[in-house]
């Protein structure tokens with residue numbers, strides 16, 4: 531059967547866009563999730579160059595009854611584009627055109643393979659801004675970020691990907707083209723199908739074009755790094771800033787282990803004797819910057835910040851953010867593997883979450899570096915681990931399940947931005963009730979009755 535599939539695919543696409551050798555397929559057997567034992571070989575990897583080819587690939591998947599797993603840059607961290615049951619990996623790196631940037635409407639139309647960071651740079655040249663900013667935006671794609679509903683540090687002020695998707699062109703499981711949403715800023719015309727596809731992890735349809743909302747680029751930006759001698763003081767500083775009705779564009783957090791680990795591997799003059807640090811970005815009109823900074827600094831001081839550094843130029847700005855964003859890379863140097871997570875709780879429960887995670891990791895003798903978009907209530911515990919060490923892996927699994935129990939107890943959810951994929955699907959019922967899961971299953975059945983689109987992801 532596979533040989534027939536290969537030959538049909540080669541008739542539809544050019545030869546170089548159909549990868550069939552073991553070596554080629556092996557390169558697509560994992561994503562960035564670093565999951566133990568989950569490497570899975572797709573039957574074939576294909577590169578589509580246009581919408582018609584995507585439609586034909588879907589028709590072939592139906593003909594051979596074989597799954598299709600879309601792939602952007604493969605940087606999701608939940609196993610969402612692993613071909614667990616074999617199938618066709620559909621790569622979008624050759625559908626990477628920015629079709630239009632419309633300054634008047636403040637919208638853009640893009641193909642799914644456009645790199646997020648490049649797109650941001652291009653719109654910024656025109657004085658516009660596309661805020662969703664996962665830390666790895668230098669490589670991740672618009673299609674992948676739509677499918678995962680990616681967020682990032684700036685979600686605190688600007689929201690996540692779902693807030694910027696105005697319309698989508700989607701190839702459905704039967705190969706038709708579905709248009710959702712519109713190119714207008716508001717839309718109250720029927721059910722909002724956009725939001726159904728955003729965050730659906732490639733399980734409901736294949737995004738082949740997106741109309742995105744842009745906003746004016748803030749004139750100026752600056753970042754502050756504030757250190758604290760206790761985690762409670764750092765958390766209360768976040769709440770105090772918010773209560774003063776200042777809207778920083780980002781409020782991120784690093785705990786002592788994260789600070790020390792980053793400093794060990796990527797020295798950035800961080801203060802390694804502090805218990806916690808906040809990275810706070812402000813933006814807006816140039817004339818408002820000193821005003822915002824002065825208010826925030828006085829709030830931080832009143833919350834016992836023991837040291838505060840502010841960026842005075844782009845180099846200092848990048849240095850602070852690079853330190854914060856290096857955390858996962860630094861943590862990965864502690865052991866052969868590193869796991870990450872993105873649980874999120876109502877902000878009032880943050881300190882309990884941080885302490886609870888620490889306690890659980892201590893109980894199971896695991897190291898943990900904690901960072902997070904704390905303004906949103908989101909914490910990323912990063913646990914270095916050696917998967918070849920069975921005992922350590924088992925302890926990690928127990929700790930992970932307890933961390934999710936704690937999150938549920940604190941009224942939180944399992945993912946604020948990374949998605950569920952394979953990694954968290956066994957735990958989703960801890961936070962999503964049975965009825966809601968049943969409706970999700972019915973929605974999946976409606977859009978994909980033959981279960982060929984990224985099957986068995988999420989639940």
Ligand SMILES: Cc1cc2nc3c(=O)[nH]c(=O)nc-3n(C[C@H](O)[C@H](O)[C@H](O)COP(=O)(O)OP(=O)(O)OC[C@H]3O[C@@H](n4cnc5c(N)ncnc54)[C@H](O)[C@@H]3O)c2cc1C
Pocket residue numbers: 561562599600601602603604605606607610611622642663664665666667669670671672673674675676677678679680681682683731732733735736737738858947948984
């Ligand atoms: C170091 C690091 C830091 C990260 N930081 C953040 C962060 O701060 N915030 C955050 O939100 N995430 C973060 N992530 C996760 C990652 O950035 C997002 O999940 C990312 O946006 C995925 O994009 P991708 O192009 O790599 O998608 P992929 O990993 O290739 O795919 C992700 C999902 O999208 C589906 N998909 C891809 N293209 C399409 C399409 N055209 N149509 C339908 N489905 C499609 C795939 O099937 C898969 O289910 C981080 C990851 C790493 C490795």
